[in-house]
Amino acid sequence: MISSRRRLTLLIGLALLVLSPLVAAQPPTAVIAARASLAAWSDPLEALGTLRADESVTLSATVTETIAELTFEGGESVAAGELLVRLADDEQRADLRVAQALRDERRNAVNRLAQLQSRNLAPRADVEDARARLRQAEAQIQALEARLADTRIQAPFAGIVGFRNVSVGTLVTPGTELVTLDRLEVMKLDFTLPERALGQIQPGLALTATSAALPDTPFRGEIASIGTRIDPISRSITVRAELANPALALRPGMLMQVRLESAPREALVIPEEALIPQGQRQFVLTVQSDGEAYRVEEREVRIGARRAGEVEILEGLAENDLVVAHGTERVRDGQPTRLLGILDDDTTVPQLLRRSRDAAEVNG
The missing domain is CATH 2.40.30.170 (Efflux pump adaptor protein, beta barrel domain)
Incomplete structure (x- = not known):
């Protein structure tokens, strides 16, 4: 009488003999691959x-005076040195004319005394005093010209002016924003x-x-x-x-x-969906040529940074290695496979699947 264990062994052997031709007849699993490539990368x-x-500045008044002229409306571009605001300057101009007349008078006095001194008809000290008074008049003119310049607000650099919030006739004081x-x-x-x-x-x-x-x-x-x-x-x-x-x-x-x-930096990059995580370790399935067919080979890799849809490979792959990017869940290490295509910048997974279906319909 055949024991139960021996009977079970015989049944399993018979089942394997029956199923082996069926398994062998199954076509290789189709996958889509991607190529490990070098790409510009950064963190x-x-x-x-x-x-x-x-450059940004708020132009303001430095003297107390009324606005005599505004040359802008707001929002327009102006050139460097362009006049934007002119304050009333009648008093400053009058003072400047007086100072210029005094300068001319003292210059003439210096010239007369210099001629007399050259003929020993005037002391040298008088000539020096006259020249000092002339320098005093010239300094006064420079001060008045500076005061006159304070009444003219010009653009220190080319740019765009803001809104105009003042009007002609407005009395401004030092610090008033213009x-x-x-x-x-x-x-x-x-x-x-x-x-x-x-x-x-x-x-x-x-x-x-x-x-x-x-x-x-x-x-x-x-x-x-x-x-x-x-x-x-x-x-x-x-x-x-x-x-x-x-x-x-x-x-x-x-x-x-x-x-x-x-x-x-330049990094070796593969699609993120090609990764197969196993605990703290990461694996990929590489596509190896086996004569006219292909087979997959599991390989451990060390990854770096990730970005949308891509991952940096630090170790485990070389440039141009093929990895399974679509179909990783259907194949195992060492299993024969059929390559439907290789992803690139112009080819997507839906396109490759559509081409495969169209080819199957034509051949069928």
């Missing part, structure tokens, strides 16, 4: 920053980063900034300078960047979202 840092004009002036072709962007990021940044590092007001328009710039002190409370450092603003779309005071591309 992103993100922050919030506030815009400042490249107009703002901003240079906007280049913007300064101030933001803070954690202290630990200090070793990842340096002047010249590229960045991209976006604003809620212009969400679809990225503005590119670079770090111009790094603060010299760490805030002891927040443990952060202030960084200043410069952004080009040729269309003048940015304005001082805007809140910007900043993204810095720190530690730029």
Whole structure:
């Protein structure tokens, strides 16, 4: 009588004999691969920053006088040195004419005394006193010209003037704000980063900034300078960047979202979906040529940083190695496989699957 264990063994053997041809007849599992390639890579840092004009000033009066002329309406571009506000200057001009007349009189006196002194008809001391009085008159003219210049408010640099909030005839005093002036072709962007990021940044590092007001328009710039002190409370450092603003779309005071591309390098990259995590370890299935067919081989890799849909490979793969990017759950180490295609910038998984279905319909 055959024992139960022996009977079970015979049944399993018969089942394997029956199923082996069926298993062997199954076609290799189809997969889609991607190629490990070198790509530009960086470790992103993100922050919030506030815009400042490249140059910004509020022009104010330095004397007490009434406004005689305004040459701007607000919002227009002005050139460096262009007159913006002229204060009443009749009194200053009259004083200047008096001083100029006194200068001319004393210059004539110096010339007469010099001629007499050359013929020994006037003491040398009189000539020196006359020249001193002439220098005094010339200094008085310089002071009056400076006072006259205080009545003319000019643009110290080219830029865009702000709103006009004063009118002709307004009495102004020293410190009265007359107009703002901003240079906007280049913007300064101030933001803070954690202290630990200090070793990842340096002047010249590229960045991209976006604003809620212009969400679809990225503005590119670079770090111009790094603060010299760490805030002891927040443990952060202030960084200043410069952004080009040729269309003048940015304005001082805007809140910007900043993204810095720190530690730029060339990295070996594969699609993130090719990873097979096993605890703390990461594996991929490489596609190996087996004559006219293919088979998969499991390989452990060490990964670095990740970004949308991609992962940096530090160890375990070489450039141009093929890895299974679609179908990892259907194949195992050493199993034969059929390669449907290789992903690239112009080819997607849906496109490859569609081509495979179309080919099967044609052949069927």
